[in-house]
Every structure is written in structure tokens, then in C-alpha cells.
Amino acid sequence: MLSFTIRRLIMMIPTLLLISLVIFLLLELAPGDPMAQIPLTVPPEVKQQMRLALGLGEPMHIRYWKWIVQFFWLEPQVLIDYYFGSSFSEGKLRVISWQTRGPVMDLVVQRLPQTVWVVGMSYIVGVVIALPIGIYSAYKQYSIFDQTGTFISMVGYSVPPFFSGVLVIVIFSVTLGWFPSIYDTTLVVNSWDNFVLQLKQMIMPVMVLALQTTAQISRFMRASMLDNLNQDYVRTARAKGLGESVVVMVHVLRNSMIPVVTVIALGVPSVFGGAIITEQVFRVNGIGQLLITAIQATDLPLVQTLTFMFAILIVIFNLIADILYGVLDPRIRYD
Amino acid sequence: MTNIPSDNLIKKPRSRWFDVWDQFKSHKGALVGGIFFVFIIMAVYLIPLFWPHDATYIDIRSRNQGVSLWHPFGTDQLGRDTFARMMQGGQTSIAVGLTAMGLSLFLGTFVGVMAGFFNKFDNILMRLTDLFLALPLLPLLLLMMLLFRDPLNAAFGPEKGIFILIVLAIGITSWMPTARIVRGDILAIKEREFVLAARSIGTKNSKLISRHILPNVVSPIMVSATLGIANAIITESALSFLGLGFPPDFPTWGRLLYDATDYLTMYPERVFWPGFAISLTVLSVNYLGDGLRDALDPRIRGR
Numbered sequence: 258m259l260s261f262t263i264r265r266l267i268m269m270i271p272t273l274l275l276i277s278l279v280i281f282l283l284l285e286l287a288p289g290d291p292m293a294q295i296p297l298t299v300p301p302e303v304k305q306q307m308r309l310a311l312g313l314g315e316p317m318h319i320r321y322w323k324w325i326v327q328f329f330w331l332e333p334q335v336l337i338d339y340y341f342g343s344s345f346s347e348g349k350l351r352v353i354s355w356q357t358r359g360p361v362m363d364l365v366v367q368r369l370p371q372t373v374w375v376v377g378m379s380y381i382v383g384v385v386i387a388l389p390i391g392i393y394s395a396y397k398q399y400s401i402f403d404q405t406g407t408f409i410s411m412v413g414y415s416v417p418p419f420f421s422g423v424l425v426i427v428i429f430s431v432t433l434g435w436f437p438s439i440y441d442t443t444l445v446v447n448s449w450d451n452f453v454l455q456l457k458q459m460i461m462p463v464m465v466l467a468l469q470t471t472a473q474i475s476r477f478m479r480a481s482m483l484d485n486l487n488q489d490y491v492r493t494a495r496a497k498g499l500g501e502s503v504v505v506m507v508h509v510l511r512n513s514m515i516p517v518v519t520v521i522a523l524g525v526p527s528v529f530g531g532a533i534i535t536e537q538v539f540r541v542n543g544i545g546q547l548l549i550t551a552i553q554a555t556d557l558p559l560v561q562t563l564t565f566m567f568a569i570l571i572v573i574f575n576l577i578a579d580i581l582y583g584v585l586d587p588r589i590r591y592d
Numbered sequence: 593m594t595n596i597p598s599d600n601l602i603k604k605p606r607s608r609w610f611d612v613w614d615q616f617k618s619h620k621g622a623l624v625g626g627i628f629f630v631f632i633i634m635a636v637y638l639i640p641l642f643w644p645h646d647a648t649y650i651d652i653r654s655r656n657q658g659v660s661l662w663h664p665f666g667t668d669q670l671g672r673d674t675f676a677r678m679m680q681g682g683q684t685s686i687a688v689g690l691t692a693m694g695l696s697l698f699l700g701t702f703v704g705v706m707a708g709f710f711n712k713f714d715n716i717l718m719r720l721t722d723l724f725l726a727l728p729l730l731p732l733l734l735l736m737m738l739l740f741r742d743p744l745n746a747a748f749g750p751e752k753g754i755f756i757l758i759v760l761a762i763g764i765t766s767w768m769p770t771a772r773i774v775r776g777d778i779l780a781i782k783e784r785e786f787v788l789a790a791r792s793i794g795t796k797n798s799k800l801i802s803r804h805i806l807p808n809v810v811s812p813i814m815v816s817a818t819l820g821i822a823n824a825i826i827t828e829s830a831l832s833f834l835g836l837g838f839p840p841d842f843p844t845w846g847r848l849l850y851d852a853t854d855y856l857t858m859y860p861e862r863v864f865w866p867g868f869a870i871s872l873t874v875l876s877v878n879y880l881g882d883g884l885r886d887a888l889d890p891r892i893r894g895r
Contacts, residue, residue, distance in 0.1 A: 411878060412871070417870060420863075426856065431860055432860070548731055567728030567731050568728050571726050571727075
């Protein structure tokens with residue numbers, strides 16, 4: 258297991274390098290011009306200087322190498338400096354956003370908490386709701402509960418978040434006026450009232466994102482439980498007189514959780530991707546919203562870094578899913 | 593003794609597709625979903641032929657109207673008939689869905705066949721598939737829309753250009769699951785005896801694939817096709833919703849939803865029509881795919 262993990266960790270490096278190259282080349286070979294927004298009255302030699310100031314003067318491979326060094330070597334140093342007060346990164350050029358002329362990573366650090374709060378909370382809520390639904394509808398297969406659950410998860414699967422989000426805004430903010438439709442990030446939770454406010458503004462985005470998660474995970478849970486409920490070991494457990502709750506909740510559930518846990522791990526990056534839309538609907542100024550504004554402003558360094566961070570997320574959670582699968586199921590051997 | 597009616601002894605053999613149809617029929621949701629999807633396609637293509645309003649006709653005096661007989665879905669802020677716009681938006685959304693699904697299916701099947709049938713391509717093509725699966729797709733789609741929109745618009749005109757771009761972008765980023773499924777099936781099928789038999793009588797590789805192997809992987813391809821339509825419709829709407837899809841005067845369901853959110857507090861009903869249209873279409877396609885999967889899987893069929 259350890260050797261497999263190490264092998265996979267080493268394999269991550271070429272994968273990530275290749276992905277970063279793909280993203281870089283896509284930005285590079287695209288026919289768009291980052292200077293297209295500059296007014297025509299600006300003389301060409303000034304334009305050329307602006308181009309140089311943005312770091313566009315050098316050839317392609319040097320810029321790629323610079324970005325790689327900045328991202329993998331300099332930014333960790335900045336992090337170390339921040340935590341330990343050392344000065345490894347002093348005077349070195351970090352990845353600079355074209356919009357704010359400030360380091361890209363500072364923007365990311367500003368935006369990350371909101372996204373992690375909303376997305377993480379919704380994922381946890383979604384999973385916590387999905388598991389009992391999946392277990393119960395598999396145990397009572399074809400019952401009314403199961404049929405309704407199947408239908409609702411099918412609906413949850415089919416209704417896109419930009420519609421369900423707008424729908425809950427219409428119902429709960431416009432008509433009923435219960436919750437605010439815009440997420441206020443400046444809110445500091447320091448008293449009970451603020452905590453209630455924070456809870457109120459989080460309910461709707463969390464609900465919308467959790468609906469998608471619940472729909473997917475409960476389907477997987479149900480299918481996985483159904484696979485196990487007909488196995489011989491279940492009959493054995495019942496035959497030796499174990500109670501129904503022990504049979505289902507201990508014997509069957511533990512075996513059914515193996516594929517579900519990996520699905521849960523694999524779903525994390527896609528939830529972050531889906532948050533791009535949800536953040537746009539609820540005006541949460543998180544990572545996804547940062548990406549959208551960067552794309553609209555042609556802020557290439559920011560776009561490149563953010564897209565690459567999404568890629569890192571996917572690769573890491575794929576690895577976690579693989580390792581979890583091996584750890585949870587002793588029958589799986591990767592060697 | 594000689595005139596025993598022969599049809600009593602030998603029953604006409606039933607084709608596989610009869611079994612498939614029987615299983616499909618027994619899945620109520622799939623049947624309803626299929627009928628509903630066909631109904632939506634017919635509606636968005638046929639109703640505009642005799643509908644009195646044009647989707648782009650601006651009648652500023654009758655703007656922001658509610659539901660009435662003359663305008664069953666009301667009118668928008670420029671007095672354009674929402675029902676006509678819904679129909680035209682549906683045409684675009686469904687055309688994008690079907691074309692993008694076709695492209696992704698073609699790419700997926702091609703890569704899957706190449707990887708599964710020719711051992712020497714297997715490793716590199718599957719690594720490529722893994723690489724594509726590790727790409728962050730929604731950010732990349734947004735990026736592609738931003739980067740290639742203007743040149744394609746200049747080359748093909750604003751509507752065709754963006755159509756080509758969206759179809760290409762969705763197709764290129766969604767072929768991976770199909771490729772994996774097709775490859776897995778082909779790896780198993782190519783070891784079977786009938787393939788060996790066909791090869792032993794000198795069948796060329798191209799014929800072997802098209803006559804003997806592809807017909808055997810039709811069922812997983814069809815299931816991914818239905819799921820691909822749903823995926824493509826949602827992706828196109830998401831792009832339009834984020835303002836990176838079709839231009840404003842060219843309605844699609846996603847674009848109509850995006851435009852309607854500006855008037856959310858005053859005219860909340862405007863959000864419902866495109867939203868319901870997207871959700872119902874995707875729901876019906878998903879049910880169709882669910883039923884097809886059950887019907888085409890021989891292990892489930894007949895139970």
C-alpha cells in the first residue's frame with residue numbers, strides 16, 4: 258500500500274506538469290490579444306512597453322518556465338515566510354494579477370474561506386442527508402419511499418443549479434422574504450445575532466448545492482446496498498440470529514460504504530466546479546466568482562493559476578479515492 | 593403426414609430488438625421520458641411554423657405583459673413574445689445538445705475502438721483519456737469561450753460561430769466516459785471466437801471493426817448518447833447563464849434564464865419558463881437513458 262501511494266504521488270508530478278502545459282498552451286495559442294481592451298489612441302510603442310511590463314516580451318517557453326518556478330517554488334516560500342517570519346521570498350517576483358497588479362495568491366487567499374465554507378458545508382450536509390435515504394430505500398426496495406426517493410433524486414440530478422438557485426431565491430427571498438438573496442462576506446461572526454445572519458445567508462446556497470450532492474450520493478448508496486443485501490453473508494448473519502438492525506447497519510453497511518466513500522472523495526472537485534455557478538447566482542465572492550471576473554477581464558495569470566488549482570484538486574482527490582479504496586477493502590491489492 | 597403446418601413447430605425467431613423494446617416498454621419512466629422528449633423536439637420545431645409572433649419582433653408598446661391568450665407566456669422587457677422566444681431557444685438548445693452529443697460520441701467511440709482494438713495505441717490513448725479526465729472542465733470551457741469567440745464570430749458570423757464553438761467545446765470535453773466504456777467492452781469482445789473466425793477467413797481490420805465489433809458495443813454507446821444529450825444541454829445553458837454563451841438577441845433556454853434573472857424581483861414568473869423547459873427536457877432524457885440501460889443490459893433483461 259505504501260509503495261503504491263508513493264508511486265502514485267510520484268506519478269502526480271508529470272500529470273500536473275502536463276496539465277499546466279495544456280492550460281498554458283491553450284492560453285498561449287488562442288488568437289485573443291490581452292491588449293485588445295486598450296484604447297486605440299494609445300500609441301503602438303507605449304502598447305509595446307505595456308506588453309513588456311506585463312511580462313509578455315519573452316518567448317513562450319521562458320514564460321512557461323517562469324510561471325512553473327513561481328508557482329511551485331516561490332509561492333510555497335511565501336507561505337513559509339508568512340508562517341515562520343523568515344525571508345526566503347524577499348524581493349522575488351511572484352505571479353502578478355493583471356487586474357489588481359497584486360500577487361494572485363493573495364486574491365486566492367482572500368476568496369478561499371467563503372468558497373470552502375459554503376461548498377464544504379453543502380457537501381457535508383448533502384452526504385449526511387444522502388446516506389440514510391440511500392440505505393432506507395435499498396432496504397425497502399420498490400416501496401413508496403424508494404419510488405419517491407428515486408424520483409426526487411432524478412429531479413435533483415436534472416434541475417441545473419442555476420435554475421434551482423434562482424427558484425429558491427424567488428421563493429424564499431422575493432416572496433417570503435426569509436433569507437437574503439446576496440451573500441454578505443463582510444459579516445464577522447462575533448455575536449449570536451451575527452451567527453443567525455450568517456446561518457440565514459448560507460442556507461440557500463448550501464441547499465442548492467446539497468440537492469445535487471444528495472441526488473448523486475443517495476443513488477450510489479442505494480445501488481451499493483442492493484448489491485450487498487443479496488449476498489450469502491447476509492443470509493448467514495440472519496441465520497445465526499443477528500437482529501435486523503445489526504445485519505443492515507453493521508454487516509451490509511460497512512461493505513456497501515467502500516465504493517460510496519470513493520465516490521464521495523471523487524465528487525469533491527466537481528462540487529467546487531459546480532460552485533462557480535452557484536456563487537454567481539448568490540453573489541458569493543469566492544473562488545468561482547474570482548475566476549469568472551478574471552475570465553471577463555482577460556486576466557491571464559489569474560485564470561491560469563485558478564484553473565490549475567482546480568486541476569490540482571482533481572488530481573489530489575483522485576489519489577485520495579484510490580488510496581481509500583485500497584485501505585477500506587482488504588481484497589483490493591494494487592501490487 | 594406431410595402437411596403438418598410448419599409454423600406450429602418452428603416459431604419465427606425474435607430479433608434482439610424486440611426483447612429490448614419489451615424491456616423498455618415495461619419501464620414506465622423511460623417510456624414517458626422518451627415520449628416527452630420527442631414531444632419537446634416536435635414542439636420547438638413545428639409550433640414556430642404557424643405561431644403568429646416572431647421571436648425577434650420588438651413591440652415596445654406591449655412590453656412586460658403578463659400571461660394572456662394572445663401572449664400565453666407574456667412578453668419581455670422589449671415586448672417580444674416569450675412563447676416564441678422559448679420555442680426558438682429550444683431549437684438552439686436541443687440542436688446544440690444533439691450535435692455536441694454526436695461529436696462527443698464520435699470522438700469517444702473512435703478513441704475507445706482505437707485503444708481497445710489496437711494494442712499499440714492502448715496505453716497512450718488511455719493516458720490521454722486520464723489526462724482529459726483530470727482537466728477542470730467547466731473553467732476550461734469558460735476559457736475556450738473567451739479565447740475563441742471573437743475569431744470564430746469573425747469567420748462564421750455571430751450565431752454560427754458561437755454554435756460551432758459551443759458544440760466543439762462540449763464535444764471535446766465530454767468524450768472520455770464513452771471512450772472508457774467502449775474500450776472495456778472491445779477488450780472483452782475481441783477475444784471471442786466469432787472475431788477469431790472472421791479473422792481466419794481473411795477479414796480486414798476495418799471490416800472487422802465495422803461489421804463484427806461495433807454492432808456489439810451499440811448498447812453502451814446508446815446509453816452514453818442519452819446521457820450526453822442531457823449533459824450538453826445543461827452545459828450550454830450554464831455557459832449562456834454565465835454570460836459566455838450565445839449573444840443576447842439570439843435566445844437559448846440558458847440565455848433566457850440569464851436575462852430573466854435581471855427582472856427577478858418584478859417578474860419572477862419569467863424565470864420559470866426556461867428553467868422548467870431545461871429541467872423537464874433533461875429529466876425526460878435522463879429517464880430515457882435509465883430505461884435504455886435496463887433494456888439493453890442482457891443481464892437485467894428478462895427479469
